[in-house]
Amino acid sequence: MNDLRNAFSNQPLSLTATSALRQDLRNYALQNLPQAMVPSRFVVVGQLPKLPNGKVDRKRLLQEAQTLQDVEGTPQNTHQPPTTPEEVQVAHIWKDLLGTQQIGIEESFFSVGGNSLTAVQMAARIREAFGVAISLRELFEAPTIREIALRLGTGSQQVLDQARERSVTPEMLLRESTLPDDIQITEGLKPAVQGLPGTVLLTGGTGYTGAFLLRALLDRSEARVFVLVRADSDQHAFERVRQNLQSFDLWRPQDETRVLAVAGDLGRAYFGLGRSTYERLAEEVEMIVHNGALSNYAQTYTYLKPINVLGTVEVLRLACRQRIKPVHFVSSLAVFPVRKGQERFPEAPLSDPFGVIGGYQQTKWVADRLVTEAGKRGLPINVYRPGQITGAQQGGQASTDTFLNAMLKGCIQLGKAMHFDVTLEMVPVDVCAAVISHLALGGQHHGKVFHLTNPRQVHWHDVVQMIQACGYPLKHTDYLEWYGSLTSALQQGEENELARYLVLFGDQAPSPDLGESGSAPVYLTGQLQDALQGSGIHCEPMGVALMQTYLKYFESTGFLPARTGEDADAALSLV
Template sequence: MSTSRQLANDPLTSAWAAGLRSSLRAYARHHLPDAMVPAHFVVLPDLPKLPNGKVDRGALPPLTAEESPETAYVAPRTAVETQLARIWQDLLGIAKVGVETDFFDLGGDSLTVLQMAAQVREVYDVRLDLRRMFEDPTVAQLARMVSSQADPAVTGAGNPRGVGAEVMLADAVLPADITPEEGALPATRGPYRHVLLTGGTGYTGAFLLRELLDRSAAIVHVVVRADGAAQAAERVGQNLAEYGLLRDGDMDRIAGVPGDTGRPYLGMTRAAYAGLAADVELIIHNAAISSWIVPYPKIKPVNVFGAREVLRLACRSRIKAVHFVSTIGVYPGHPGEQTWGEGPLTETEHVVGGYRQSKWVADTLMLQARARGVPAHVYRLGAVTGSQATGACSSDTFINHLIKGCIQLGAYLDLDLFLDLVPVDYCAAAVAHIALGGGSEQAVFNVPSARSTAMTDIFELITGYGYRLRRLDYSDWYRELAAAVERGEDNELAVYLPLFGKDEPAEEVGYEGSRPVFATDHLRSALADSGISCKPVDRELFDLYLDHFVSTGFLPAPDAAHRQIP
């Protein structure tokens, strides 16, 4: 870049340049995946030029250690900034801290930032908004937060994990090249010989793979991050085994495909990509980053670009049906009752957070591809929970982290939220049955639970299991949680603090007072006479889930003396 400032031996200008580097780095970290964030930012008064006007790359200065994040130094300018910088120095064991440098760039993590918050509270007798601390942890911002003249831009509401409607709508335009190529073989309705599955090493992916193996004779090609096909297949088999789903003979029909859904050509070699384009007849696209605390720009490569790459593959050599696993989170939150049909998405307002917005975009791309001749289908699942047959369940979901965090705290939040919990084996069976049948003309299927359940009712089932939990108003529950985390207690919800404010949670947690109703005409028609049905969330089903979590050690055993016998 070019600037008229003089940069050599000028303390003020050096501080300005360091602040600029820090700002650019923060902007890049927010908008780019970690691997794409530049390691160095160099500020120059002018770019060196060749006689023809092009940049003289050979004359650019070499990168040096002084350009690293740790030394992009802007000195404290006030007493508060000086005191905060000293706290950071002591906590992180470093010699000096610039007021514009990100806490995590200096070596901090989610635990040390909470320890730092506790020290700040002790010095200033101020309880910081932990959500804002995670979002922009610099000394300069924290100084404004503890100051009596707090900056509303720092402490105010907002959702930094998401983007505006204009970004969503722009990303939801399908590129022109995603259309069936000339001469491509037509799509087949089955029976299928070769099926491609993405997200096969995840929780829902394991159950999808089990259903595909049980309901067809196809070879299932599973895209996996791995060094080779053998390692890819091994990872898939291990994932099946983790949930008790691996059967004799499975590995003969599983083909591991080294790849990455967040990269062009799905991260495959050109030869492997061309081979799959020619052989595969059906695609189940399940891969996604499902974390609620990851911002949209970091989720976008996998959740949005990955959907595009899957659709490109579906258009090459042979047109392939694509069955996309979406979420009911693509529907916006509304107060009161609102019915959502099985059709294209139209509303963006109150579709918040990186995960929900990225799925909204990908969902929309699928239906645009359908209009161009790709037989794409979308399944909008409820909040996926454990198997209704065995109780096997992933511990790595928000609802299960919430349950464990509340058990650790000894209290749960009294909030008017309804949860749509749907068993994973039911979801997988429904998707596989419809996809392998090949005959459905419908584009969208809502796959909600048998009935929505109030969050407070869920926790009453948990207390009935034997866990002693107090029911607290949200603000009291939040204060207890924040205090526990600040004390350094090991609570499962520590990493989710960005989703909780002192007065109310972020909308990703749920829209208070909302009573959504999901139309299921398409789903019921497609599953008629299949024998596939969804169990409601009741005492029997939830005991099955809790039994599984106790047996795996994810949850401590409850107090048998307080267990309610049904």
Template structure:
């Protein structure tokens, strides 16, 4: 719900719990200040101190008022009301803002009103839709997933003709119905260990009955709840339980066997080797090349992501093409809003290019990218090039959870590129992908990108012009410091600052790639030294021409007043895990503990440099901008 903007003599701030401003589009608490503000509550000193803190952004001595309203700022400077901050839910140790979840559910065009509640240890969404509409729950959740972290996605959705009201006319939450029990084929545990694992899953995930064939992720587990499950399993079985085993063997019977170092028979899950075989119908043989001349129409996937936002800017600035942005959304208007909200978040100004941005609502994980057959064909006819950057990125989840978007989506992009003419494809992979056969033990995300590369290579063998780009550790904008808050490298650094501990590591070089430099190199093609129409599928690993040492990172941190005690890597890992298993641990600390099991080269950034690279990399000044940005936005704690 829009509530407009403050009057000329008033100020409105959207702040996090540390009183730091949050980026546009990010929910925060509304604080107001200005000439109309009262001095406080008469005769209530404690209440005044709580609700009228000092205004750190206004003139000296002024105060601001903490409203308790959850809002977010739109890209035009207005404010949207999401709910109240003084009504929170807690599910399996995670605090939830109901207003934020309800706002995300209402983002679907057919949802008029939404309410969430916890029932049977599951987050349930109750919806009232427009008259006559019966939207698919998966479609509603697809919209919500683009606005919420995984642990805030409802497990069930219930459509109601009307919400139950109490005698005062307000919502009666206690009268909201319980969801129907989830129907699963139940196979009873066969061993004591299987029973112990099933019992832990049941208690920690709030599932009434868990069988030997049930999967941790399928019954509601995620990377955050995995920390608690690990601790409960270790306590129940009296065995060390590495997180890696839980992610590698999420099925009850497989995990029980793996914990005893027994041979695990994995009969479920997709066959990645079969996935790496491209559909024979996808071929560019006998197709005409794209029309000659400058690019007129380009498809970009992932425009609502970190690198994608900067790729969009580069394409708009360096070409005259219209950029079609495939975006997961209910309609074109919602897709456009997501594109602009993402640009606003990173300080990217798209104002001069409105008429060249074409929002295409779709879904990588669906056949034909979620488009109708007619729309799919029409889009194929228009395109001169495709920049395939979108992916489900999660360094913790297994291959199967990311397969539809990362593997199936790449196949559908190649189908699009070979539907009408030979449309060149640039594929954004990762430096963590190895050359040659796929080794055991790689994280699921890296596996999906390896399979994606095999599909791209197969398309090149069938006559399609392609280019594979393998960037390493992508960091913030070199000019503004703007960066993502879900970055794995910085999440680990944040954990060190929160704990006041740092593992003793030999000094090394971190190959940071500023996102603006990566986008410029990919779009300009200067880093590849080959013509754009080349069908050569040899991957090009993108490295910076200079690196930054761990010693320089440490010195910059200490110069700001942070204190870091050096401990052994084992002691640091133990301290991190202990802190993450506390009931009140914040989500980022839990994620850092989980990430420590899959700390690949892409996450650590420990790599070499390329003196001939088009990307200069990071120096001390840019590193300082990163830290300034993260402290200013509240991602990093103050010193």
């Protein structure tokens, strides 16, 4: 360690270069990541220490990084001292909460050690000190001393709120959904393969839905499946795919010869691939199932656009290269506007973005429209719009990284569930995978839109009652009581799965991103029902039995604690 210190302290040019590199990295992170994800420190090491097996020695790396941080110190150009009384008082609260003595008014709360839990505590301290309630959403969207101090004044809150909305305007959505001119069916392209494809490209294959889609494609055909994966190498990509399948008990030994992982990036031009690899895909792939997307309701349109929108453009571009490739796009029922009352939505192309709220929802709207536009230019396409994808109806395997499951766990942790007048379409992931793979591989339906729903549309109140019937004691409360309990629990240091989604809950009501109270959408499914005739694919209606399957799986993985008592014994007899 002393040698490491001496090497850097005796090389001023090296210190200058690493300082510049750190600043470049910080600037890049600020431009491409939300504030809460920007690292608080960047430490440059000469080389990565390795273990005898060639893997990175993480323990030694942390030790060396800490040593270098001590040598290099903390960049001083980020520290601007407070100048107004409000800034001074907010800075004092930060220092007390975070245990640090030097904080600049332009530094993000999350880059200097703050997190969701301390954000709640900070909101409470500011309310006590100033008598003004700063919402958690405001803290996430304006996490600097300067911006918080401005919000404590008059006239600034509305302007800052509008500047940091997750959504963009409907007019911008219409502009964003213009397909580039080069995505065309041109002369000289090989025609689309008739019958079952021999090769398929799957995006999003290391996600939850992607795992079941890959399993279904492998089981329902003899095709080799290329899986585009963000990874350091093709081998690393393959390991990610295999581990993902294994995590849901979906891996089979014979998959090794049919899964062809490709290290690439959906959010980069030409997937960030070298020319030879890209042209190989263009030549060999005969069909594309485009499932890849970032599904984060708490993020902005701008943040999600590279993957969800530009990634879709790249998929369509590949589909028109060398060979015509049918594209089967996994969209979402979230593409529809949210309004009070009942509204019927047909299985048809999108035209109206007005009322579509939220960064995720809007990126899916634009991508859905782009795929439809490619279809108008002659590319064979299908669009699938599932509801909220839940655990498998066979086995209960479910992702713990969805908002709906975070909501279920968060309410169970609180022992309370809020009143929320919204309806949900909860569709099992294995049913979604079976439907999409069946229709995609069948090749009989092109230019169609399919709504993937559950035979039973459920109200949030129904979901709460199902959880209660399964042995978890939940008290149904009004929103203000529920929100107060959640923030109070976090202020006291209790863990809650909803901490990372606090930005979606306001002091008086949930964010419109989560739905409009009183909305009752009806999604028509006639085209889907006709296409599935004779397929044998059946979706189990959402009810207590299916909820019990999901909760048992969550208990088996440790996501939820095991139920105890007489209510639990009675609930366990339901399945």
